[in-house]
Amino acid sequence: MKSCMKRRDFLLGSLGALGLAGCARPPAIRRRSLVSIVRAPEYSQEVYGTMRRVLAEHKLQVRGRRVVLKPNLVEFEPASTINTNPILVHAALEAFRSLGAEVAIAEGPGHRRGTLDLADAAGYFRVIPDFENIFTDLNLDEVSRVRLPHPVSRLDSLYLPNTVLGCDLLVSMPKMKTHHWVGATLSMKNLFGLVPGGVYGWPKNVLHWAGISESIVDLHSLFPRPFAIVDGIVGMDGNGPIQGRPKPVGVIVSGHDPVAVDATCCRIMEIEPSRIDYLTLAAGLDRLEAKNIQQIGEKLEGVATPFDLILELRSLRRVSA
Amino acid sequence: MDLQNDNGALEKIRAAQNPDGGWPYHKGGSWTEPTVYALLAHHAGQAAAPRASEALAWLRAAQRPDGGWPPRRSIDQSTWVTALVALLPPETIGEERYARGIEWLLGQSGMESTRAFRLREFLRKGEVREGPDESGWAWFPGTAAWVTPTCLGILALKKCYWRQPSTRLRERIEAAQAFLLSRRCADGGWNHGSARALGYNSAFYPETTGQALLALSGIDPALLRDSFDLARGFFRECRPPGGAAWLRLGLLAHQQLPAGAPTFSMPSRTLTDTAVTYLAQRAEQGYNVFAD
Numbered sequence: 352m353k354s355c356m357k358r359r360d361f362l363l364g365s366l367g368a369l370g371l372a373g374c375a376r377p378p379a380i381r382r383r384s385l386v387s388i389v390r391a392p393e394y395s396q397e398v399y400g401t402m403r404r405v406l407a408e409h410k411l412q413v414r415g416r417r418v419v420l421k422p423n424l425v426e427f428e429p430a431s432t433i434n435t436n437p438i439l440v441h442a443a444l445e446a447f448r449s450l451g452a453e454v455a456i457a458e459g460p461g462h463r464r465g466t467l468d469l470a471d472a473a474g475y476f477r478v479i480p481d482f483e484n485i486f487t488d489l490n491l492d493e494v495s496r497v498r499l500p501h502p503v504s505r506l507d508s509l510y511l512p513n514t515v516l517g518c519d520l521l522v523s524m525p526k527m528k529t530h531h532w533v534g535a536t537l538s539m540k541n542l543f544g545l546v547p548g549g550v551y552g553w554p555k556n557v558l559h560w561a562g563i564s565e566s567i568v569d570l571h572s573l574f575p576r577p578f579a580i581v582d583g584i585v586g587m588d589g590n591g592p593i594q595g596r597p598k599p600v601g602v603i604v605s606g607h608d609p610v611a612v613d614a615t616c617c618r619i620m621e622i623e624p625s626r627i628d629y630l631t632l633a634a635g636l637d638r639l640e641a642k643n644i645q646q647i648g649e650k651l652e653g654v655a656t657p658f659d660l661i662l663e664l665r666s667l668r669r670v671s672a
Numbered sequence: 673m674d675l676q677n678d679n680g681a682l683e684k685i686r687a688a689q690n691p692d693g694g695w696p697y698h699k700g701g702s703w704t705e706p707t708v709y710a711l712l713a714h715h716a717g718q719a720a721a722p723r724a725s726e727a728l729a730w731l732r733a734a735q736r737p738d739g740g741w742p743p744r745r746s747i748d749q750s751t752w753v754t755a756l757v758a759l760l761p762p763e764t765i766g767e768e769r770y771a772r773g774i775e776w777l778l779g780q781s782g783m784e785s786t787r788a789f790r791l792r793e794f795l796r797k798g799e800v801r802e803g804p805d806e807s808g809w810a811w812f813p814g815t816a817a818w819v820t821p822t823c824l825g826i827l828a829l830k831k832c833y834w835r836q837p838s839t840r841l842r843e844r845i846e847a848a849q850a851f852l853l854s855r856r857c858a859d860g861g862w863n864h865g866s867a868r869a870l871g872y873n874s875a876f877y878p879e880t881t882g883q884a885l886l887a888l889s890g891i892d893p894a895l896l897r898d899s900f901d902l903a904r905g906f907f908r909e910c911r912p913p914g915g916a917a918w919l920r921l922g923l924l925a926h927q928q929l930p931a932g933a934p935t936f937s938m939p940s941r942t943l944t945d946t947a948v949t950y951l952a953q954r955a956e957q958g959y960n961v962f963a964d
Contacts, residue, residue: 462864464879467698467941468912491697491942494747510747531869549703550743552752552811552818553864560783560815590872 383645384608385409386615390649391584392601394438398584402442405605406450408647411578414451416519420444421489423525423541424460425593427472432587432597434469435526437478439582439603443524444479456482457514459489459544461554466490487514490548497573503632504565506557510550511573521577523609527586527616529595529658533563534627534667535620536592537613538579542570564628571609571633579612580605583619588658595659602654610634611644618651620658623669681950682717685710688943693726697942703744704734704753709947711760716954716961728764731757739772750776752811752821758828759961762835774832777825778844781807782817782851807844808851818865819855822848823883827962849891852884860898878906878915885922886962893926900928907933914945917952921962924955 387408391401420443422435440456447454456479463469466488476482492512499506515521525541533540543566546555558566583602589595600619606612610633614624624630624639637643641651660668688710689695694702695710707727714721721727734741740750741757754773762770783789785807808817809825826848833841857867861876862884868874881903888896903919907930916935923929935953940946951961 463877465912465914465941465945468938488698491700491703493701494744549697549705550747550749550751550812552815552821554818556810556815556818557812594872 383643384606384611385645385647386604386606386608386611387647388615388619388649388651388654389603389605390601390654391603394436394584398438398603399442399445401603402439402446402580403449405580405603406446409578409605409607411447411450411520413447413520416452417517418447418452418454418520418522419487419515419518420447420454420456420522420524421515421541421544422456422458423536423544424458424463424466424469424473426463427469432526432528432585432595433593434473435524435582436584437473437475439580439584440475440524441479443522443580444485447522452520455485455487455514455518457487457489457492457512459492459512459546459548461543461548464490464548464553487512489514489545490553492547492549494547494550499569499572501572502565503568503572504558504561506561506566506569509569509573510547511545512547515545515574521574523577523579525579525581526592527581527583527598527600527604527620529588529591529620529622529660529664531590531592531661531663533567533629534664535613535617535622537581537616538577538609539567539571539613539629539633542567542574545570545574564632567629568633571629576607577609578605578607579609581612581616583616586620586658588620588660590661598656598658600654600656602649610638614639615644615646615651618669619655621655621669622658622660622667626667681946681953682713682719684946685713685943685950686722689721689723689727693723693728693730695727695943697944701744702730704731704741705743705756706943706947707731708753708756708760709944709951711764712961713947713950713954715761716951716959718959724764731760731765732769735769735773738776740776741773749813751813752809752824755809755821755824755828759824759831774829777809777828778840780809780813780825782810782822783814784816785851805847806851806854807847808855809848816865817851819852819862819880820864820883822851823880823887826852826887831962849888852888853891853895856884856899860902876902878903878912879918881906882915882918882920882922886918886925889925889963893928896926900926904928904930904933912945913938913940913949914942917945917949920952921948921955921960924952924960925963929956 422440425433444454489512492514494510496508496510498508523538523541525537528536530536551557581604583600586598586600587595588598604616617624625636690702695706697706734745736750740754754776758773808822811821829841829845855867857876858873859876861881863874903923
């Protein structure tokens with residue numbers, strides 16, 4: 352058993368290294384990352400059609416592939432905007448299924464241990480048929496150790512859930528929220544939910560001690576090409592990600608490049624992306640520039656709305672939208 | 673023990689045991705935490721687990737050379753679950769193994785209470801912490817102390833202290849209790865960790881509030897009056913069974929559980945919730961695995 356585990360660790364580490372090597376190879380001409388902003392004024396039946404159009408715009412080829420939708424579940428507050436809305440997740444589930452994918456939902460909350468109870472309180476059981484059978488609690492999943500080939504944080508390896516390591520496409524589905532430590536929590540920060548609480552605890556404090564922004568970048572390096580769908584229909588501003596206030600924005604922001612998606616979300620929130628440490632660490636300033644992102648759908652100026660920032664984050668405010 | 677009156681908890685637990693002897697949280701492979709809770713539930717029920725020897729063999733094989741236990745056997749790091757294993761009767765896992773587990777626990781503390789961290793904070797911010805020595809336990813070595821692992825560490829060391837009192841154990845328990853008292857939220861309960869973050873008060877969690885009250889048994893009740901009121905008031909709300917069970921255990925430890933307090937009918941979705949709910953039920957019947 353032990354030797355088998357080591358071999359698997361090695362293989363997974365090698366896969367990660369290969370993935371990174373592919374990522375690090377400088378392209379002859381860097382293509383601009385495609386990011387779409389679509390209007391979705393409320394959590395209604397219309398979101399289902401909107402989601403199908405979003406996937407069509409991004410030309411996702413997922414027939415026969417295993418897709419894992421990873422929403423953001425944080426707290427037992429059904430009336431608040433802490434969690435990714437289950438209607439959006441169900442719409443994504445239906446849209447990916449219509450493209451022929453085998454779809455699962457998975458999440459590993461950072462604070463609360465009763466993941467299924469949390470999902471229940473957030474409305475997932477009510478909205479998504481057969482939810483319990485397609486859901487995996489990533490905090491308690493089978494795990495494998497993955498080596499970080501070029502860590503930015505103090506971590507050199509991480510145990511990660513096999514459900515995510517074995518999928519063909521990870522879809523990060525965060526809520527558009529402010530975050531009192533790192534400024535904004537979006538598709539990249541959402542990857543913290545992949546780290547198993549069953550191994551590291553609740554919260555996953557090992558990531559904090561290794562450097563929050565740096566850990567975000569390290570996790571991103573292990574999943575460099577996920578798909579991101581940000582729930583910006585109603586976000587959260589103020590003292591996010593838990594104690595903030597609802598912030599209606601009426602958008603869904605999507606794309607294959609989490610850095611570009613998150614940078615675009617920051618601009619919508621009127622936060623300067625170049626002042627978000629994990630974005631600059633992951634991509635450098637150049638890649639964050641609007642001119643280097645191919646944005647489709649709604650124009651940024653038409654949807655941007657200032658998210659209220661706590662005093663400690665005021666320096667992140669974007670001066671010119 | 674009348675198994676007809678346990679709401680089927682022990683049968684449910686037995687049915688979930690894996691072929692390797694351990695238990696999963698929900699389904700899948702065996703983990704240390706649910707395996708310990710399954711054994712504690714049988715202990716509380718004064719019922720022999722049909723395959724107890726296989727479960728104990730699983731636990732013994734999981735112990736690491738440093739004396740601690742990992743969350744599951746394939747993980748090469750001892751963590752907070754060591755405190756859980758130390759809640760089992762020492763003779764079940766073996767006295768020598770138990771003693772090594774206690775030593776591992778005594779050697780651990782949250783990073784924020786280490787001398788190196790305090791020196792760094794002094795050099796960076798000029799901060800010198802005053803007051804009683806506070807030292808809790810982390811979920812994972814090399815990180816900060818949090819409420820749940822600290823509570824379980826206290827409970828494990830208390831059981832050890834009752835068997836073999838020592839100044840070393842008493843001082844460590846007191847330092848951990850001081851940590852808990854310092855982390856109490858403004859509402860009287862306990863969050864998973866900090867009472868405040870960036871100037872904002874944290875709200876209590878039922879499970880950590882119950883665990884903290886249980887770990888603070890023996891403390892002057894006048895210090896905990898707000899906590900009792902909060903915990904009792906929470907019974908009027910319907911919440912997940914694990915949190916409700918810990919609240920019952922916590923209030924019971926201080927003889928503050930109201931007579932006729934409602935029980936919760938929400939289904940337990942993990943084996944640990946099933947077991948903790950059963951442990952609370954048995955504690956109310958006089959068989960408390962956390963008490964002397």
